[in-house]
Amino acid sequence: MNFLFAWRYFKAKKSTNAINVIAWVSIIAIMGITFAFIVVLSVFNGFEGLVKSLYSSFYPDIKIAAKTGKTIILTQQQLQQLSVIKGVRTYSLVAEEKTLLVNGDVQVIVDLKGVDTSYESVTGVAQKLIRGNFQTGSADEPALVLGNGVENAVGVESDKYIYPLTVYGFKRGMNINVADPSQSMAAANIITSGTFLIQQDIDNKYAITNLDFMKLMMGLGPNEYSGVELALHAGVDAEDAQKEIQNLLGLNYRVETKYEQNQSLYSVMNLEKWAIYGILTLMLIVAAFTMIGSLTMLVLEKQKDIQVLKSMGANNMLVQKIFLSEGLLLGSIGSIGGVLLAIIFCWAQVKYKLIAIQGGTFLIDYYPVKLVASDFLLVLFTVSLVAFLASWFPSRRAALQPIELRS
Structure with missing residues (x-):
């Protein structure tokens, strides 16, 4: 039920157009960072695989x-x-x-x-x-x-x-x-x-x-x-x-x-990958503030709906779940869109070599990419977690509103 309410709130026309604008800004921001997450990690995987293959030519099993x-x-x-x-x-x-x-x-x-x-x-x-x-x-x-x-x-x-x-x-x-x-x-x-x-x-x-x-x-x-x-x-x-x-x-x-x-080499590669992950996570957290703003304004917009739901027997948990679902819906749309764009871009990079490495002194002349399933799971988990935390405070505020129906 809570996801049904969340979907209707997402589609419904708001009295203040800024709520729709901010909601879509948050979706686009999450989409862009998810895209960056997948592409940057895939490029890193490509270089990592290339370097490991080179070292494997010299070092034995x-x-x-x-x-x-x-x-x-x-x-x-x-x-x-x-x-x-x-x-x-x-x-x-x-x-x-x-x-x-x-x-x-x-x-x-x-x-x-x-x-x-x-x-x-x-x-x-x-x-x-x-x-x-x-x-x-x-x-x-x-x-x-x-x-x-x-x-x-x-x-x-x-x-x-x-x-x-x-x-x-x-x-x-x-x-x-x-x-x-x-x-x-x-x-x-x-x-x-x-x-x-x-x-x-x-x-x-x-x-x-x-x-x-x-x-x-x-x-x-x-x-x-x-x-x-x-x-x-x-x-x-x-x-x-x-x-x-x-x-x-x-x-x-x-x-x-x-x-x-080559323990030092592999350790440095892992450290660099986690450093990239940390930087992009910080960017995602900054982008999540637009989601907090959107949900906060939505809670203010739907105060009467909250009052009606509570008067019909809805408890605080149900109200909170509705607005949590709204935040997760925004995050899901953004993350899925970002993942699809990243897959298309990586495919195009492999096939058409869209972005070249300048200088011509490296072993290859284009940025290598390698999609890894664990990266997708990590990125989707991170986006979901950040979206959940960003939705928690507005949804909690909505749940704690007292019933004040007037005749």
């Missing part, structure tokens, strides 16, 4: 590293046990250390990562090449796949440069000789074979070479590595595989999922 120190010991028996764990598709052994890459007078510090032949099956780096081939060579004739930023810094073109670069790394267990630091460093010539482009933080930091060569540079033992990177079968829960691997290897090893390897 699960990484095993030392809990303390820089290296781990893994026997062939342990590696065999890893390979038969349910969900593990393949693994790659890696050795990684900071090194100095020299090209004539140019010197660049890079994280040099030695990988085995299974590395291409564990990560997507080989699919992100923009020049050359993914060739890491051998222990005697190593080759180098450069990040795009490293390539620019060292001043070469990986697929055309015929002269070798020189790589320097500190010898394991050697004290630095201040008089002649080169005595405490291992050095080797290395050719370039290709360049990958993934994400700026990765491209400016990493270069990839042969595992055996890197172990010689670092002075590692036969079963000693910096870590192991694992790829899981599609649909396998990474946390379940993580627990099983941790139980197998023990507490002296650090086993991390893809999320844990």
Whole structure:
């Protein structure tokens, strides 16, 4: 019954036209903010998905590293046990250390990562090449796949440069000789074979070479590595595989999922999303004041109706529900209209790329959008809650009016 009254009050012509105007202003305001809610969160989801896909090309599903120190010991028996764990598709052994890459007078510090032949099956780096081939060579004739930023810094073109670069790394267990630091460093010539482009933080930091060569540079033992990177079968829960691997290897090893390897990145993304949500919620609260004004004027307009209803036996709760329903009706019309507009806009952005990214330096030339069902539920819940609170005070005022019928 209360929704029937609310609908009739919404459609009925008011004695003061300003009530209708303010009601529609509140609907349009809610519609606009709901539209902004969905579109902004969808754009954020689009960028978030893009960034995660880029990082996923470099970081494995699960990484095993030392809990303390820089290296781990893994026997062939342990590696065999890893390979038969349910969900593990393949693994790659890696050795990684900071090194100095020299090209004539140019010197660049890079994280040099030695990988085995299974590395291409564990990560997507080989699919992100923009020049050359993914060739890491051998222990005697190593080759180098450069990040795009490293390539620019060292001043070469990986697929055309015929002269070798020189790589320097500190010898394991050697004290630095201040008089002649080169005595405490291992050095080797290395050719370039290709360049990958993934994400700026990765491209400016990493270069990839042969595992055996890197172990010689670092002075590692036969079963000693910096870590192991694992790829899981599609649909396998990474946390379940993580627990099983941790139980197998023990507490002296650090086993991390893809999320844990980039925890700071994902935490910042979540924080930004909640910050956006908070700002838009504040805008919605400001817009709700127009609804309070509209309902307050409607209560004044319908004073006689309230008196009649109470004289016919309506209690305060029913009267309050009528005006609460009126506020929720205004909020529903605005939110549903905003959601429909947002869906149409996002569809048009994906299909026709309406809004471009200026500058032309990003990986894509238009703003990506991704509609997520949980965002719709969150936005509709937020709008409903704000509409309910905005309707509470005028409806409570209407319910508490005393009966003053006159002859």
